[in-house]
Amino acid sequence: MINVKEFLEAVNIADVVTASGVELKHDKACCPFHSERTPSFSVSRRKNIFKCFGCGIGGDAIKYIELYFGLDFKGAVQWISDQFGLGVKIGGGTERESREKRAENGIERVLNKIYMQRFKHAEGALIARFRELHSIINEYHPPRGTDICDFPSEYVNALNEIDRIEYYCDVMATGTMEDKKDLLANEGVKSIEHRYYSAS
Numbered sequence: 001m002i003n004v005k006e007f008l009e010a011v012n013i014a015d016v017v018t019a020s021g022v023e024l025k026h027d028k029a030c031c032p033f034h035s036e037r038t039p040s041f042s043v044s045r046r047k048n049i050f051k052c053f054g055c056g057i058g059g060d061a062i063k064y065i066e067l068y069f070g071l072d073f074k075g076a077v078q079w080i081s082d083q084f085g086l087g088v089k090i091g092g093g094t095e096r097e098s099r100e101k102r103a104e105n106g107i108e109r110v111l112n113k114i115y116m117q118r119f120k121h122a123e124g125a126l127i128a129r130f131r132e133l134h135s136i137i138n139e140y141h142p143p144r145g146t147d148i149c150d151f152p153s154e155y156v157n158a159l160n161e162i163d164r165i166e167y168y169c170d171v172m173a174t175g176t177m178e179d180k181k182d183l184l185a186n187e188g189v190k191s192i193e194h195r196y197y198s199a200s
């Protein structure tokens, strides 16, 4: 088996991330492991690791390739070696075992992809609702000095709702996978999604 420390020293995390197809800008990118609008994924060339401050995922180049391509440890080492011509040949494991493992990882990756799409879908509806509420608030904004009892109900309701929607948008942008899955199951979010996509 290879010396993992030496193996990792032979490659730089930034090159590995780039080779996987993720484009880095100033060593940062939108995280490939969670859905986000502003980049919280970054690499440290000096420490030779990656880290996402959005979802908390991080590690070395082997870990990155394991996660990104759904490979096991050996598979990730082999991938990096092939990519950078390091000449590592890893046998090991029966043919059937590795095929099953690959299938398992493949399923997980597909499931993750599906979730990413569902998160994007929900986020789109939430952002649209946020904008809608924002314009209701502007439209019904009572003049200065209006007694609170005389505030238009449209205005009051929109104010109440917009805080919640803003919180949901935040979760969708920066929350963990589990938080976001909870949100997909939330009745309020579901009805906003339903209303938005059946109207458009």
Ligand SMILES: [Zn+2]
Pocket (backbone or CB within 6 Å): 031, 032, 033, 034, 041, 052, 053, 054, 055, 056, 057
């Ligand atoms: Zn992330």
